[in-house]
Amino acid sequence: MKPQRQATPAESRTPTVIADGVHIVYRVTGASSGKGSATAALSRIMRRGENPGVREVHAVKGVSFTAYKGEAIGLIGTNGSGKSTLLRAVAGLLPCEQGRIYTDGQPSLMGVNAALMDDLTGERNVTLGCLAMGMSREQTRERFDDIVDFSGINEKGDFVTLPMRTYSSGMRARLRFSIGAAKDHDVLLIDEALATGDRAFQKRSEDRIRALRAQAGTVFLVSHNNKSIRDTCDRVLWLERGELRMDGPTEQVLEAYEKFTGK
Numbered sequence: 001m002k003p004q005r006q007a008t009p010a011e012s013r014t015p016t017v018i019a020d021g022v023h024i025v026y027r028v029t030g031a032s033s034g035k036g037s038a039t040a041a042l043s044r045i046m047r048r049g050e051n052p053g054v055r056e057v058h059a060v061k062g063v064s065f066t067a068y069k070g071e072a073i074g075l076i077g078t079n080g081s082g083k084s085t086l087l088r089a090v091a092g093l094l095p096c097e098q099g100r101i102y103t104d105g106q107p108s109l110m111g112v113n114a115a116l117m118d119d120l121t122g123e124r125n126v127t128l129g130c131l132a133m134g135m136s137r138e139q140t141r142e143r144f145d146d147i148v149d150f151s152g153i154n155e156k157g158d159f160v161t162l163p164m165r166t167y168s169s170g171m172r173a174r175l176r177f178s179i180g181a182a183k184d185h186d187v188l189l190i191d192e193a194l195a196t197g198d199r200a201f202q203k204r205s206e207d208r209i210r211a212l213r214a215q216a217g218t219v220f221l222v223s224h225n226n227k228s229i230r231d232t233c234d235r236v237l238w239l240e241r242g243e244l245r246m247d248g249p250t251e252q253v254l255e256a257y258e259k260f261t262g263k
């Protein structure tokens, strides 16, 4: 299926991310040789002459799109379809094998893997996280209470003064999201963060995504939660087996996707 996109007049919109025929290939070394089974032995013989022990995973195949200021774009697709890989490439964390990604400024990836230190308290992590994003000490101080309130980690006691290792995985993810969301980003990339909180936290996150869009940034959201995508995104890219299967208004793409997944 050819990706389709109905655009408003291009001259009124400013592009923030352009992906042009992007291919991304992982090279896995140390893959198991599957010693023992007859099929593994046969495939070893067939592969003789190729680089032994390196397996290639072609995760994104020829994806092109242009994102504009003020858009919130959902990335959907079944497991392993290449959503996180594409997001990491937009963030500049993975090289393109072929094609190019052009971005306006440095996109910020806010995901469950953002680096926070387990042995430091929530407080220290908030301060360090803000400074690491380039906020000044003064901005950090100003936003501190909002970040802690937003994360909700202090709702059940004074957790912010305890080391992060005492937090549940949901609390960690919420704190990460809250720190990342405290800054106004030009291009914000969010990977599944909304799936980690309870309903109240998800609601705050969705409000924050809308606010970021309103101040004319671009937000990308990877999620398996179609409701979150519906509530926050006006456009959706559907990836399947690394290919862009559809690009269009949220409702149109989700309808086709739900038919495909049978949900």
Ligand SMILES: Nc1ncnc2c1ncn2[C@@H]1O[C@H](COP(=O)(O)OP(=O)(O)OP(=O)(O)O)[C@@H](O)[C@H]1O
Pocket (backbone or CB within 6 Å): 026, 027, 028, 057, 058, 059, 077, 078, 079, 080, 081, 082, 083, 084, 085, 086
């Ligand atoms: N570090 C890696 N090394 C090798 N292959 C990888 C690596 N990360 C992902 N892959 C592979 O690339 C493909 C795309 O993975 P990716 O994580 O981008 O998919 P996804 O759509 O985000 O999946 P999910 O919905 O399950 O999170 C998969 O086949 C996966 O096995």
